[in-house]
Amino acid sequence: MNDHSVFGVPGPPVPPGDPGRDAAALRAVGAGAGAPEGRPGRPGRRRSDDSRRAILAAAFEIVSEVGYARLTVEGIAARAGCGKQTIYRWWPAKADVLLDALAEQADLHVPLTDTGSYAGDLRAFLAASFALGGSREVAGVLRALMAEAQIDQDFGARFRAAFLRRRREALGVILDRARTRGDLPAAPPPGTVADIVFGTLWYRLLATREPLDEALIGDLVGVLTAA
Amino acid sequence: MNDHSVFGVPGPPVPPGDPGRDAAALRAVGAGAGAPEGRPGRPGRRRSDDSRRAILAAAFEIVSEVGYARLTVEGIAARAGCGKQTIYRWWPAKADVLLDALAEQADLHVPLTDTGSYAGDLRAFLAASFALGGSREVAGVLRALMAEAQIDQDFGARFRAAFLRRRREALGVILDRARTRGDLPAAPPPGTVADIVFGTLWYRLLATREPLDEALIGDLVGVLTAA
Amino acid sequence: MNDHSVFGVPGPPVPPGDPGRDAAALRAVGAGAGAPEGRPGRPGRRRSDDSRRAILAAAFEIVSEVGYARLTVEGIAARAGCGKQTIYRWWPAKADVLLDALAEQADLHVPLTDTGSYAGDLRAFLAASFALGGSREVAGVLRALMAEAQIDQDFGARFRAAFLRRRREALGVILDRARTRGDLPAAPPPGTVADIVFGTLWYRLLATREPLDEALIGDLVGVLTAA
């Protein structure tokens, strides 16, 4: 397997053991995006996949049209044609809806194809990451999620676990491979490489809002393969 | 002059020529932190400096105690013992209050002492910047401001102009000096150096929330002086 | 049927045919006092009758204690233990709340018993009307409503339709009966009789604030049955 899925990798969508109170929270991150099957052997109506998709689409559209500040749960429900409770039942906060919507709308898969060299792998990884931010809508959602992660501590934890950490793990695969191969520079250490790579990327997105272009990829690869 | 003030450098706080309608909005960013002098030769009660300071202190305290999500204009007014209108009169949004509060509470001056080498200058710059983020309260405010800058477009523009750009300009002084001195590496270009430096810094603050430590300074300086 | 209810006479409180968009506004005047039944066969939580009653009671109490000038929607909500929106959802203005509270608290029914003579009917009508104004609280509410009707044009129209007109209609029944019976004086015409009767009553209430006593009843009946 060459690809690394951002969401949904580690386990089955629904924890089979305990459909308890916190199940929604767990499901909502990384798994809410998956199939909406409630545990099979249970009475009662099943989760509506139509609603789920309508909600994600509505959230993505609204945030694209009017921005995160004007994204409200009531607005999502109205556009999706569902009740508010249906949203609160499955996602703990509107940012989680957006996180799932991102996974639904954008291709978050990072190619981890072995290009034969650390520089090549890095270049491919950066190109794919930059492509993501190339979409105005996706960039807006990413900015909103990172912002909300600062404001809502709980969502921050979920965002780190479900999104940021997986990107770092993906980069980790490349670094492992380079170490095995023997063309990984001694410095800086892998953790710092990740900080520099993702830091630069996010800084462009959040602070300068300049496009993520080819030149930057060259510069970053240059800096990280120099020593 | 060796120091570079983050706020208030380029010009006098109050535009001397035209005390026009939008002066309040202008003053509120980066200059609202300055003295609250309405032009003296004008009728009418003067802006209360007591209130101004009470508001900034209240904002900083509240955000330190309960976080940005629970910082409200009403809460600031209540703690500062002033009316809400007094806040709205001088700051366009609560984030602007916080931006001024930051300038009031934290030492935002960056030392630009010439240490004799690019590496030394960079090391000093990073140490001072990291020291800022070392305070739990200041780090919290910085996170909140960057978050709000993503959510409120107008504040984003003010935040970039009043804060982010000035930090880049400070770093620019170091890079200029290195170029003159002749020990600036050919790559990466200055703009990318800034992206990498600030990107890494902010990424630690926003994403990993790991402490900004000595090791990271060494790694960054190493990477940027290698080529 | 001998009695003439001030509110709710012409039809059932809730128009059975069409529960349209403006139903709330209609219900709020003269019918808001009735049962709070949203049509049963509708989804969604029903209107809370506890809240409705608590709001009316709170409004009446506050206005009795501190006067109409210090009656605020926020105060009503606080005392009633409900949200402000619950008030705004069902009444267009605080005066309408008070109008319903009046109907809830005071006996606004006017006895139209046939006493056998115009003078007797009139005397009974006046006695019942005066009794209303005899309560300090009810008199205060009536003054406030008439005042608000002057200041808020829209409420004025509702007040006339829901209160003033119905009183006139009640008096009209007496006049009709007298005409049929043949003991109605030729002059003045019925409309003027109503103007004189209600005018004198309201003038005492609003302008002189003297008690509405037996002597005045005698004088009025005397004047109107003289010719």
Add this chain to the structure above:
Amino acid sequence: MNDHSVFGVPGPPVPPGDPGRDAAALRAVGAGAGAPEGRPGRPGRRRSDDSRRAILAAAFEIVSEVGYARLTVEGIAARAGCGKQTIYRWWPAKADVLLDALAEQADLHVPLTDTGSYAGDLRAFLAASFALGGSREVAGVLRALMAEAQIDQDFGARFRAAFLRRRREALGVILDRARTRGDLPAAPPPGTVADIVFGTLWYRLLATREPLDEALIGDLVGVLTAA
């Protein structure tokens, strides 16, 4: 002297004895309309008559244009080109400004010419009173004043003393003359006559808002001279 001035009759406009704290309140009612002379032998700037007139005119215009609900002290000051303090210095409430504005704008003098008969005097009195209410603007102001008198107890007392009582006194002159002359009916007593006359008049103004026409005069005179 045949005429009876509504305002300013009983005494000199400025109480000569004590220019104390409450002087403004006293002067403001019925006397604020008079000459704006501060006590002559006093240092300091004299009261500006320009401002006084500008304020009264502004108040009358605003209330005519947008109604009493939207009449604010700030609005008056802005249109009059004066400071708010200048209003608060001379009038205790905006309704008092309006009361003075009414006296300034409308002819409130009631003709007490002796027509030779009670019926004739009454007819002339009513015609003059009805003429007042014929102006849309003046009617609006009267409605607002009576409304405010219900809501603000203190203004109510001033309004009764400065306006309502004087109208009653004017009618009292007619009644006295009729008694002397011998053509005053035994019933109803003078107080009730005033209640009926003014009650009917105000009721038309406040409640039915129908025009005050000739027919009503005839009916009233008929009723009151019948017995």
Add this chain to the structure above:
DNA sequence: TCTTAAACGAGACGGTACGTCCCGTCTTCTT
């Protein structure tokens, strides 16, 4: 087939904060 249980749409609920308006007071400089 009937019962039970869950999810659904709808929408009212108690509540918090918003940003605005205006109050009446308090400086400040000018007349």
Add this chain to the structure above:
DNA sequence: AAGAAGACGGGACGTACCGTCTCGTTTAAGA
């Protein structure tokens, strides 16, 4: 001392959403 100007502390407005709580309805699983 009064005037224009205008900032001040304060209170209420009417609105927007929050997250929760009924409602009647729909859909499934188990009896």
